[in-house]
Each structure stands twice: as structure tokens, then as C-alpha cells.
Amino acid sequence: MANNSAQPYRVLARKYRPSDFTGLIGQEALVRTLSNAFATGRIAHAFMLTGVRGVGKTTTARIIARALNCIGPDGKRHDPTIHPCGQCEPCVSISESRNVDVQEMDAASRTGIDDIREIIEGVRYAPVAARYKVYIIDEVHMLSKQAFNGLLKTLEEPPPHVKFIFATTEIRKVPVTVLSRCQRFDLRRIDSAELAAYLATLAEKEKVGIEDGALALIARAAEGSARDSLSLLDQAIAHGEGEMITADTVRQMLGLADRGRVLDIFEKLMGGKVAEALNDLTGLYDAGADPLAIMQDLLETTHFLTRLKVAPAAQGFFDGGSGEARRAAELAAKLSVASLTRAWQILLKGLFEVRDATRPISACEMALIRLAYAAELPPTDKLVKDLLDNPSAPRPSSSPPPAGGGTRATARVGEVATRSMPQSVPESAPTASIRNLEDIVALCEPRSELRVNLEHNVHLVHLEPGRIEIRPNARAPRTLANDLQTKLRAATGERWTVSIASQGGAPTLAEQKQAAKSARFEAVAQEPLVRAVLDRFPGAEIVAVRDMIAPDVAAPMAESDSES
Numbered sequence: 386m387a388n389n390s391a392q393p394y395r396v397l398a399r400k401y402r403p404s405d406f407t408g409l410i411g412q413e414a415l416v417r418t419l420s421n422a423f424a425t426g427r428i429a430h431a432f433m434l435t436g437v438r439g440v441g442k443t444t445t446a447r448i449i450a451r452a453l454n455c456i457g458p459d460g461k462r463h464d465p466t467i468h469p470c471g472q473c474e475p476c477v478s479i480s481e482s483r484n485v486d487v488q489e490m491d492a493a494s495r496t497g498i499d500d501i502r503e504i505i506e507g508v509r510y511a512p513v514a515a516r517y518k519v520y521i522i523d524e525v526h527m528l529s530k531q532a533f534n535g536l537l538k539t540l541e542e543p544p545p546h547v548k549f550i551f552a553t554t555e556i557r558k559v560p561v562t563v564l565s566r567c568q569r570f571d572l573r574r575i576d577s578a579e580l581a582a583y584l585a586t587l588a589e590k591e592k593v594g595i596e597d598g599a600l601a602l603i604a605r606a607a608e609g610s611a612r613d614s615l616s617l618l619d620q621a622i623a624h625g626e627g628e629m630i631t632a633d634t635v636r637q638m639l640g641l642a643d644r645g646r647v648l649d650i651f652e653k654l655m656g657g658k659v660a661e662a663l664n665d666l667t668g669l670y671d672a673g674a675d676p677l678a679i680m681q682d683l684l685e686t687t688h689f690l691t692r693l694k695v696a697p698a699a700q701g702f703f704d705g706g707s708g709e710a711r712r713a714a715e716l717a718a719k720l721s722v723a724s725l726t727r728a729w730q731i732l733l734k735g736l737f738e739v740r741d742a743t744r745p746i747s748a749c750e751m752a753l754i755r756l757a758y759a760a761e762l763p764p765t766d767k768l769v770k771d772l773l774d775n776p777s778a779p780r781p782s783s784s785p786p787p788a789g790g791g792t793r794a795t796a797r798v799g800e801v802a803t804r805s806m807p808q809s810v811p812e813s814a815p816t817a818s819i820r821n822l823e824d825i826v827a828l829c830e831p832r833s834e835l836r837v838n839l840e841h842n843v844h845l846v847h848l849e850p851g852r853i854e855i856r857p858n859a860r861a862p863r864t865l866a867n868d869l870q871t872k873l874r875a876a877t878g879e880r881w882t883v884s885i886a887s888q889g890g891a892p893t894l895a896e897q898k899q900a901a902k903s904a905r906f907e908a909v910a911q912e913p914l915v916r917a918v919l920d921r922f923p924g925a926e927i928v929a930v931r932d933m934i935a936p937d938v939a940a941p942m943a944e945s946d947s948e949s
């Protein structure tokens with residue numbers, strides 16, 4: 386390409402567009418397979434090139450077309466070659482997209498059967514000048530079903546002088562019937578390090594001074610696309626105005642934020658310091674950072690910290706020797722994997738919102754606020770506390786009941802929900818102080834058989850001092866009435882009459898507890914903050930509701946762990 390030096394400046398992406406397979410960086414597998422096929426003369430009739438946008442599918446297709454049709458500088462080559470000369474008429478005309486025998490078609494704009502019919506008709510005729518007629522169909526997955534069917538007949542029995550090269554970003558949308566008739570190549574994303582190294586060689590050729598850090602930033606921003614990386618390098622050269630291109634220049638050009646400051650924001654968010662974090666965000670935004678890039682950096686930060694948790698030697702987003710790497714390590718030690726993965730989810734959702742928002746910076750702020758609150762909340766605990774602080778919520782009843790009042794044990798659900806359950810067993814109790822089944826339960830040893838039966842298997846029908854009527858359920862032991870009588874006598878020093886009813890009575894204590902729990906979950910679910918949490922995390926459910934009131938006021942009552 387010596388003649389280029391005399392020409393006016395050409396953008397790098399065009400100047401360094403690969404003209405043969407050696408220029409295709411990162412696609413060694415494809416090159417090896419094709420080389421073998423060409424060497425043995427077993428060249429497929431159809432190729433399918435897949436890969437993400439910008440990975441070089443069209444460029445590769447043109448190189449294959451050239452390889453098929455190159456006649457060499459002297460015009461004497463008779464067979465396809467894996468090393469097209471780039472000088473003969475077919476090579477030049479193909480690279481300029483003006484070879485009559487090499488047709489390029491974009492299926493994104495021509496998806497119908499008529500477009501394909503044109504090709505099918507043309508297939509019958511021999512090439513005008515070239516060795517092969519080559520049809521390059523880009524975004525082939527966009528073809529209609531009819532068009533695919535039309536194409537299929539040709540693919541089944543292609544004339545020897547015809548080759549198809551398909552390219553697609555969405556291989557899964559291509560019918561298997563078509564796929565099975567193609568040699569498939571998956572063009573892979575070029576990794577950042579490889580791309581940066583490639584850019585370094587170009588910079589040297591172009592005699593451009595550029596820091597390694599700047600190249601790394603460009604390579605990362607190009608996301609595996611050589612073409613994008615070249616455009617970005619071009620921009621950087623223009624930005625640098627002949628000076629040494631620094632990482633800062635590139636960061637500014639890309640709208641990237643300084644990583645140290647991104648780490649600051651992340652640390653503040655995870656510490657619940659939302660106002661300070663938003664302040665920092667505004668600072669970055671005013672300095673020209675793109676909200677989308679900030680979100681990406683926050684995600685990278687989260688990813689890096691999470692990797693540090695599982696593999697402390699992880700390298701990547703923050704360079705090994707930098708102060709940021711040390712700070713990141715400290716932060717990673719403080720955060721749990723659970724909170725990091727939660728942060729990841731919130732940020733990922735935020736990323737899409739920022740991308741689609743009419744005002745990206747607002748969406749970015751909202752995502753950050755969400756993250757700060759999620760990081761701050763042990764959600765249910767805090768919410769239940771709010772609920773209990775709210776006077777309209779059921780109140781813990783800790784004062785002793787008036788003597789003689791309410792002998793009937795038809796406790797209301799709300800009362801049960803907040804009543805404390807003493808864990809210690811009083812040595813004795815006056816008969817008058819026993820006014821409901823719970824008072825009797827409280828007299829029993831924790832986890833004793835009698836206690837368990839009274840809680841789960843007894844419906845209280847009537848209770849007054851010295852007399853109790855119960856309806857045991859089928860699971861209650863026959864000795865229950867006796868055991869209860871003995872217990873009451875021992876506890877109160879008085880004689881009790883225990884009678885068995887065949888029907889009626891209040892729900893068992895366990896049933897009441899369950900009902901209270903459900904009522905409580907429902908109430909909690911209506912709380913605005915909980916609602917917000919549930920809305921924000923689709924699929925989230927309330928698993929437990931716990932009291933946050935002082936333990937001397939009420940012991941944690943309804944142990945409301947989920948049944949599942």
C-alpha cells in the first residue's frame with residue numbers, strides 16, 4: 386500500500402480494512418478452516434457468517450469473494466487462492482463493490498420473494514468474467530419465509546459456478562434447512578487486549594503518539610469491533626491535534642468518567658449516602674460524562690468487585706497498581722456477594738432505562754437512588770418498624786389485663802398478633818389471672834407435649850375461673866383433659882373442672898397465629914414502601930415479617946417464616 390502515502394488522508398477504518406485473511410485479526414479459526422478447504426479444493430457452495438455487529442462479516446464476505454475470483458497480478462491464476470493478490474482486476478473491482486459477478490444484497494431492505502427470484506434467475510447463467518458468481522446476502526435472517534423457500538431449491542443443487550455467502554447477526558432466525566446447507570463460521574468478538582495491541586501497531590505505522598491507557602479505553606469502547614476501534618482511533622487522533630494522545634483525552638472524547646470518581650459514587654451509594662452520590666454524578670455529568678457510560682462503568686465496577694470476592698487476584702477494570710485497585714479491594718471486602726448481585730440487577734435495569742430515556746441523566750439519577758435505597762434497606766425489618774410506629778397499626782398490649790375482665794378466650798386477631806408470649810414459666814398463678822388459653826399455655830414448659838397440644842389441637846369453647854370447656858381435635862391425645870386438669874391444679878393450687886365439647890369453640894392458637902400472620906403480611910404488603918419494593922423487584926414476595934420493637938416490651942411473637 387505504498388501508493389497511499391501520496392494520497393490525502395484516508396480514514397483508518399478504510400485504509401486498514403483488511404484486504405486478505407492475514408488482515409483479519411482475531412479470526413484464526415475461520416482462516417485455518419478456509420485455508421484447508423482452499424488447499425484441498427473442497428470449497429463449500431454456501432457460507433454462513435455470523436457474529437455481532439461490527440465484527441467484520443461483510444469484510445470477510447468480500448475477502449472470500451476475492452479469494453474465489455483472484456486471477457493474480459499477472460492474470461494467470463486458474464484456481465481460488467487463500468491469498469488474493471489485491472491487484473488484479475477482480476480483486477480491485479470486488480473491493481470497490483463494482484464487480485458484475487459479485488452481487489451484494491442487503492436482506493434488511495430486500496426481503497421479498499421477488500428479490501430472491503431475481504437471484505434465482507441469474508444463477509442459471511455463467512459468470513460474465515469472473516470464475517464464480519458470488520451472491521453476498523447480508524442480514525439474511527430478514528428474508529421472508531417464501532424467499533427462504535425459493536432460495537432453498539437453489540441451495541440444494543447449486544450450479545458449480547455459483548457461491549453464496551450469507552451474513553447474519555441473528556443466526557437463530559435462519560431456518561435449519563438453510564443452515565444445514567452452509568459452511569458456518571462464527572466470527573468472534575476481538576478481545577480488548579488483542580484489539581489494543583493491534584491498535585498499537587497501527588499507531589506506530591501512522592506515527593501517532595498514544596498512551597497505552599488510551600488504547601485500552603478505545604479497545605474497550607469498541608466492544609470487540611475492529612472497525613469501531615479504528616473509527617475511534619481516528620477521532621482520538623483528531624482530538625489530539627498532533628500531541629501525545631492521553632487516556633484523559635480519550636476519556637473526554639468518549640464521554641467516560643474517571644474511574645476513581647465512579648468508584649466514589651458506587652461506594653457512597655452502597656453506604657446509602659444518596660445525596661453525596663448524586664452530587665458526584667452531577668459533577669461528572671457537567672464535566673461531559675455520558676450517563677450511559679457512567680451506568681456502564683458502575684456495572685463494570687460491580688462486576689469487578691464481585692469477581693474480587695470470588696477470585697481475589699482478579700484484574701481488570703481497575704489497574705493492579707493503582708490506588709483505585711486497593712480501594713476497590715477494601716470495598717469488596719465490606720460488601721456481600723448478595724448485595725453486589727442485587728446492585729448488578731438494579732444497575733442493569735437502570736442501564737436499559739438510561740438508554741431508552743428521553744432524558745438519560747434523570748433515568749441515571751433514578752437508578753442510583755434506587756440502588757442507594759436498596760443498599761440501605763434491610764427492607765422488611767425497616768418496613769415493619771414503620772408499620773409499628775404508625776399509631777393505626779395494632780399496638781403491643783403489654784399492660785396487665787384488668788382482673789376478672791374478659792374470661793372468654795375469643796381473642797381478636799389483632800390482639801393475638803401483637804401479644805407477647807412469655808418464654809419463662811411462672812411457678813404459680815392465681816386462678817383469676819387465667820383469662821384465656823394463652824395464659825394456660827404460658828404456664829406450660831416450652832416445647833412440652835401439653836403446650837404443643839394446647840396450641841395446635843385445642844379449640845377453646847368456654848373459660849371461667851375454675852372451669853374450662855374445650856374441644857380437642859382429632860390429633861389431640863385422649864389424656865389431654867386429664868393432663869390439663871393436673872396442670873391447672875398444680876399451677877393455681879385450686880381444683881378445675883375440664884369438660885370436653887363436641888363442637889364449637891375458637892380457632893386453635895396455631896390457626897389464630899396463622900390468620901394473624903396472613904393479615905399482617907397483607908397489611909405489610911399494602912405499606913407504600915413495601916409496595917414500592919415489590920413493584921421494583923418483580924417476583925419478590927414477603928417471606929417474613931419481624932418486629933423491631935424493644936425486646937423488653939414484647940418478645941418476637943409470630944415467628945412468621947415462610948412455609949415454603
Ligand SMILES: [Zn+2]
Nearest residue numbers: 455470473476
Ligand atoms: Zn487478485
